[in-house]
Amino acid sequence: MPRAAAMPRPAxxxxxxxxxxxxxxxxxYTWGRRPGIVGWLSTVDHKEIGRRYIATAFVFLALGGLLxxxxxxxxxxxxxxxxxxxxxxxxxxxHGSNMMFLFAVPVMQAFSLYLVPLMVGNRxxxxxxxxxxxxxxxxxxxxxxxxxxxxxxxxxxxxxxxVPLSGPQYGIGKRPDVWAQMITFTEVASMAAAVxxxxxxxxxxAPGMKLTEMPLFVWAMLVTAFMIIFAMPAVMIxxxxxxxxxxxxxxxxxxxxxxxxxxxxxxxxxxxxxxxYIIFIPGTGMVSAIVExxxxxxxxxxxxxxxxxxxxGMLAFGLWVHHMFATGLPELGASFFTIMSMxxxxxxxxxxxxxxxxxxxxTPVIRTPLLFIFGFFFIFVLGGMTGVMVASIPIDLQVHxxxxxxxxxxYVLIGGAVFPLIGATYxxxxxxxxxxxxxxxxTWNFWLAFIGFxxxxxxxxxxxxxxxxxxxxxxxxxxxWEGLNLTSSIGALILxxxxxxxxxxxxxxxxTGALAGPNPWGAGTLEWLAESPPLPHNFDQIPVVTHxxxxxxxxxxxxxxxxxSVNKREILVTSLTDARPEIREASPDSxxxxxxxxxxxxxxxxxxxxxxxxxxxxxxxxxxxLIGWFWPKTIQEDLE
Amino acid sequence: xxxxxxxxVSSLPTYGFGTSASTWWGTLGFCAIEGTGFVLAIxxxxxxxxxxxxxxxxxxxxxxxxxxxxxxxLLASLIPNVMVDRAAHQENLPRVRWLLVLMTAIGFVAxxxxxxxxxxxxxxxxxxxxxxxxxxxxxxHATHLITDVGDxxxxxxxxxxxxxxxxRFADVSDNAFYWYFVVGAWLPIYYLVYWFPIx
Numbered sequence: 001m002p003r004a005a006a007m008p009r010p011a012x013x014x015x016x017x018x019x020x021x022x023x024x025x026x027x028x029y030t031w032g033r034r035p036g037i038v039g040w041l042s043t044v045d046h047k048e049i050g051r052r053y054i055a056t057a058f059v060f061l062a063l064g065g066l067l068x069x070x071x072x073x074x075x076x077x078x079x080x081x082x083x084x085x086x087x088x089x090x091x092x093x094x095h096g097s098n099m100m101f102l103f104a105v106p107v108m109q110a111f112s113l114y115l116v117p118l119m120v121g122n123r124x125x126x127x128x129x130x131x132x133x134x135x136x137x138x139x140x141x142x143x144x145x146x147x148x149x150x151x152x153x154x155x156x157x158x159x160x161x162x163v164p165l166s167g168p169q170y171g172i173g174k175r176p177d178v179w180a181q182m183i184t185f186t187e188v189a190s191m192a193a194a195v196x197x198x199x200x201x202x203x204x205x206a207p208g209m210k211l212t213e214m215p216l217f218v219w220a221m222l223v224t225a226f227m228i229i230f231a232m233p234a235v236m237i238x239x240x241x242x243x244x245x246x247x248x249x250x251x252x253x254x255x256x257x258x259x260x261x262x263x264x265x266x267x268x269x270x271x272x273x274x275x276x277y278i279i280f281i282p283g284t285g286m287v288s289a290i291v292e293x294x295x296x297x298x299x300x301x302x303x304x305x306x307x308x309x310x311x312x313g314m315l316a317f318g319l320w321v322h323h324m325f326a327t328g329l330p331e332l333g334a335s336f337f338t339i340m341s342m343x344x345x346x347x348x349x350x351x352x353x354x355x356x357x358x359x360x361x362x363t364p365v366i367r368t369p370l371l372f373i374f375g376f377f378f379i380f381v382l383g384g385m386t387g388v389m390v391a392s393i394p395i396d397l398q399v400h401x402x403x404x405x406x407x408x409x410x411y412v413l414i415g416g417a418v419f420p421l422i423g424a425t426y427x428x429x430x431x432x433x434x435x436x437x438x439x440x441x442x443t444w445n446f447w448l449a450f451i452g453f454x455x456x457x458x459x460x461x462x463x464x465x466x467x468x469x470x471x472x473x474x475x476x477x478x479x480x481w482e483g484l485n486l487t488s489s490i491g492a493l494i495l496x497x498x499x500x501x502x503x504x505x506x507x508x509x510x511x512t513g514a515l516a517g518p519n520p521w522g523a524g525t526l527e528w529l530a531e532s533p534p535l536p537h538n539f540d541q542i543p544v545v546t547h548x549x550x551x552x553x554x555x556x557x558x559x560x561x562x563x564x565s566v567n568k569r570e571i572l573v574t575s576l577t578d579a580r581p582e583i584r585e586a587s588p589d590s591x592x593x594x595x596x597x598x599x600x601x602x603x604x605x606x607x608x609x610x611x612x613x614x615x616x617x618x619x620x621x622x623x624x625x626l627i628g629w630f631w632p633k634t635i636q637e638d639l640e
Numbered sequence: 641x642x643x644x645x646x647x648x649v650s651s652l653p654t655y656g657f658g659t660s661a662s663t664w665w666g667t668l669g670f671c672a673i674e675g676t677g678f679v680l681a682i683x684x685x686x687x688x689x690x691x692x693x694x695x696x697x698x699x700x701x702x703x704x705x706x707x708x709x710x711x712x713x714l715l716a717s718l719i720p721n722v723m724v725d726r727a728a729h730q731e732n733l734p735r736v737r738w739l740l741v742l743m744t745a746i747g748f749v750a751x752x753x754x755x756x757x758x759x760x761x762x763x764x765x766x767x768x769x770x771x772x773x774x775x776x777x778x779x780x781h782a783t784h785l786i787t788d789v790g791d792x793x794x795x796x797x798x799x800x801x802x803x804x805x806x807x808r809f810a811d812v813s814d815n816a817f818y819w820y821f822v823v824g825a826w827l828p829i830y831y832l833v834y835w836f837p838i839x
Contacts, residue, residue, distance in 0.1 A: 014650055016650075017695070031833055060752070077758075081754075102685055111825075125664055126662050126666065127662070130666075131751070192671050194668055194669070194672060195669035199662050199665045199666050199667070199669065202665055203662050207647065229672050229673050229676065230653065230672070230676050233673055233674075233676040233677040233680055234676075234680050237677060237680050239679060241684075241776070244765075244772070244776075248765060248766060249765070249766035249774075250765050250766060250769075250771075250772035250775070251768055251769045251771075251772050252684070252688075252769060252772050252773070254769065255768075257697075257768040257769055258688060258692050258697045258768045258769035258770060259685065259688065259768075259769040259772070260688065260691055260769075263684060263687050263688065263691075266687070267680065271678070295786050334698055338726070360773070378744070380653060406713070411832070418799065425767055431669075471659070474655070506759060529641070544647065556642065557641070557642035557644045558641050558642070558643050558645055559642060559645075559646040560643045560644065560645055560646065561645070561646065561647045561648065561649050562645045562647075562648050563648040563649040563650030563652075564650075570654075572649060573656075573660065573661070573662060575660075576659070581647070581649045581652055582656065582660045583653055583655065583656045583660055583661065583663070584649060584652045584653070584654050585654065585655065585656075585662060586648075586654065586655075586807075608793075619786075623790055627794055629800070630794070631794070632798075632803050
C-alpha cells in the first residue's frame with residue numbers, strides 16, 4: 001500500500017504547510033490510477049489517455065503503411081498480380097480512410113490531450129471522462145474498419161465515398177456502410193476531444209497565462225479544435241444521410257427523386273478541405289515548439305503567428321469547392337474558390353518566414369527534431385507550390401484524378417504533418433517516457449525518410465502529367481509509366497524502412513535510452529517543468545505565468561499559487577483572457593462508465609447499419625450508461 | 641527549481657455558474673457542434689429547394705398547426721426556463737424542484753406534439769428528396785428534444801434526492817441554457833418546413 005494511502009486524509013488538506021516530499025506523495029496518490037485491470041480501464045488521466053491514443057494511432061499508421069506498401073508493390077511493374085482489382089479497391093480506400101480518420105487527426109489530438117494540460121500548467125484536461133470515452137470510441141471505430149477489411153467487407157469506394165458509387169444502387173453489400181459508420185465513430189471521438197481542448201485552453205490555464213502568451217502549439221490545437229467543431233458535423237451529416245439512403249430508402253443523393261449527388265460532394269468537402277488543415281495546423285504548432293527550443297529564442301513574430309493560425313483556420317472553410325472543379329460548377333463561383341485557395345498560401349507563407357527568421361536570428365542546435373523540421377520546410381513548400389498550381393482551374397482539370405494530385409496531397413500531408421509529427425515524437429519522447437531517443441538512429445531515420453519520401457512521391461507528379469490515373473489497379477506495358485512507377489516503389493520501400501527504424505528507435509529507447517530529466521532540451525514552456533515522465537498530478541504546485549516562455553523568464557525561482565486541495569482532485573479554473581483564478585473546481589475521478597458507455601454506443605452504431613430500430617433501442621441503451629456515468633456516487637461530489 | 645508563493649487561492653469557491661464554470665463552456669461547445677449540424681441540414685434543404693424546378697416536390701406543404709402549436713409551447717416555455725435558471729442561481733431548492741417538474745412536463749408535451757407532426761406529414765421519408773429532408777430536419781430536432789427531456793428527467797430526480805444541493809444548482813442552470821438552444825434551433829426549422837414552401 002502506498003504510504004500516502006495510510007496518511008491521515010482530512011477532506012480539506014491544502015498544499016500549504018506540507019514538506020515537498022509529503023506534498024508530492026499525497027498528490028500522486030490522489031491523482032494516481034487505482035490498481036488492477038479495472039483501474040487501468042477506468043483511468044481519466046490525460047497522460048494515460050494521450051499515450052494510448054498516440055500508441056493506437058501509430059499502430060494504425062503501421063497498418064496503413066502496409067496497405068501503402070502493397071499498393072506500391074502492385075504498381076511497381078505493369079500488369080502485376082500482387083492483388084486483384086476488388087482487393088485493390090478495398091486497399092486504397094482503407095489506406096486513405098485509415099490514414100485520415102484513424103491516424104492523422106487522432107494522433108494530433110492525442111498529442112493535444114497529452115501536452116495541452118501540461119503546457120497550460122494544470123493537472124488534468126477538462127472533462128477527463130470524456131477523454132476516456134473519446135479514446136474508446138476511436139479504438140472501436142478503428143477495430144470496426146480493420147475487422148471489416150479482414151472479413152472482405154472493407155470499404156471500396158474511395159476515402160470520400162462519392163455517390164452514386166457508394167449509394168444503394170452501386171454500393172452493394174455493407175462495404176460503404178462500414179466507411180460511413182467508421183466516420184461516425186471517429187468523428188464522435190474527435191469532437192469530444194476538441195471540446196476538451198477548447199475548455200482546457202479557455203478555462204484551465206495557469207494563473208497569469210494570457211491568451212496572447214500561450215505557447216504556439218496550444219494556439220494551434222485551439223484553432224484545430226474549433227475547426228473540428230465546425231467541420232466535422234458536415235461529414236457526419238453526409239455519412240448519416242448516406243446510410244439513410246441505403247438503409248431506409250431516403251433520396252438525399254438520388255437525382256431521379258429530387259436529390260443531388262453534388263450535395264454529397266459539397267457536404268463531404270465542406271469537411272474534407274478543413275480536414276487538411278485540421279491535420280496541418282497541429283503540425284505547425286509542433287514546428288513552432290521545436291524551432292523555438294532549438295533556435296534558443298522565442299519564435300519571431302509571436303502575435304503574427306497567432307493571427308496566421310487563426311486566419312488559416314478561417315480561410316480553410318472557404319476552399320472546399322476547389323475539390324469539385326471538374327463537376328462543371330459555374331465559372332464565377334469556381335473562380336472565387338481559386339482566389340481563396342491561393343489566399344490561404346499567405347498566412348502559411350508568413351509562418352514559414354517567421355520560423356526561418358527565428359532560426360537565422362537564433363543560435364540553432366541541430367538535433368533530430370530540427371532535422372525533421374528542415375525536411376518539413378522543403379517538402380511542405382513543394383506541396384504548397386503544387387497546391388497553388390491545382391488551385392488554377394485549367395491545371396486542375398488537366399491533372400484531376402491523376403497521380404499528380406496523389407503527389408500533391410502526400411507532399412502536403414506527409415511534409416506538412418508527418419515530418420513535424422516525427423520530429424515532435426523525438427522532441428517530446430523524453431517527456432513521455434523519461435528517456436532520450438537515439439540521435440544516431442534518429443539521423444538515419446531522417447535521411448531515410450527524406451530520401452525515401454522524395455523518391456517515392458516526386459515521380460508521381462510526372463506520372464500524373466503523363467496521364468496515369470489514380471485508383472486504377474494496373475497499367476499496360478506500352479504506356480511508358482514503368483520506370484517512374486518502379487522508382488516510386490523503391491522510394492516507398494526506403495520510406496517504409498525509415499518508419500521501421502523509427503518504431504525500433506522508440507521501442508529500444510523506451511527501454512535503454514539515456515535518462516532525460518525534466519528538461520533535456522533546455523526548453524522554455526511549462527511541460528518541461530514537470531518530471532519526465534510527469535507524475536499523475538503533473539505539477540507539485542501550480543505555476544503563475546508571466547511570460548510566453550516561463551522557464552526562460554523565471555530561471556531563479558518560479559512563482560506559484562498555494563491553497564489547492566491535495567486530498568481530492570482539484571484544479572484551478574481561470575478567466576478567459578487574462579487567466580485570473582476564479583474557482584477551485586473538482587476534476588473527475590476515475591470511472592469505468594466511459595468504457596461502458598463506449599461499448600453501448602459501439603453496439604448501437606454497428607447495429608444501426610443493419611436496422612434503423614437500433615437507433616431507438618441503442619439510444620436508450622446509451623442513455624442508461626450515461627446516467628450511470630453522471631449520477632453522483634458520493635455526497636462529496638455535490639459540494640465540489 | 642525553487643519556487644515562491646505569490647497568491648493563495650484557498651478562499652475561492654468550488655463551483656460557479658455561467659462563464660466561470662467549465663461545464664457551461666462544455667455545453668456551449670456541444671451546442672456549437674449541434675448548431676453546425678442544424679445549419680448544415682438547413683443548407684441541405686435550401687440546396688435541394690433551389691436545385692429543383694418546383695418546390696415542394698409533388699406534395700403540398702404540410703399543415704402548419706402542429707408545428708405552430710409546438711412553436712407557441714416552446715416560446716412559452718422560455719418563461720419557466722428563465723425562472724428555473726434564476727431559482728438555481730439563488731439555490732432555492734423548493735422552487736427549482738417544482739420548476740424542473742414543470743419544464744420536464746413541457747418537454748414531454750413537446751415530444752408528443754412532435755410525434756403528431758410526424759404522423760401528419762404526408763410525404764414519407766422515402767417518397768422523394770422533399771420528404772427525406774423534412775423528416776431529417778424534424779428528426780434532428782426531435783433527437784435534441786428527447787435528449788434535453790431525458791437530461792431534465794434525470795436532473796429532476798437528482799434534485800429530489802440528497803444530492804440536490806451546491807454544484808447541482810449549476811447543473812440545473814446549464815440544463816436551462818441548453819433548452820434555450822433547443823428552442824432557438826427550432827425556429828428556423830419551423831419556418832423552413834411550414835412556411836418557406838408557400839411564401
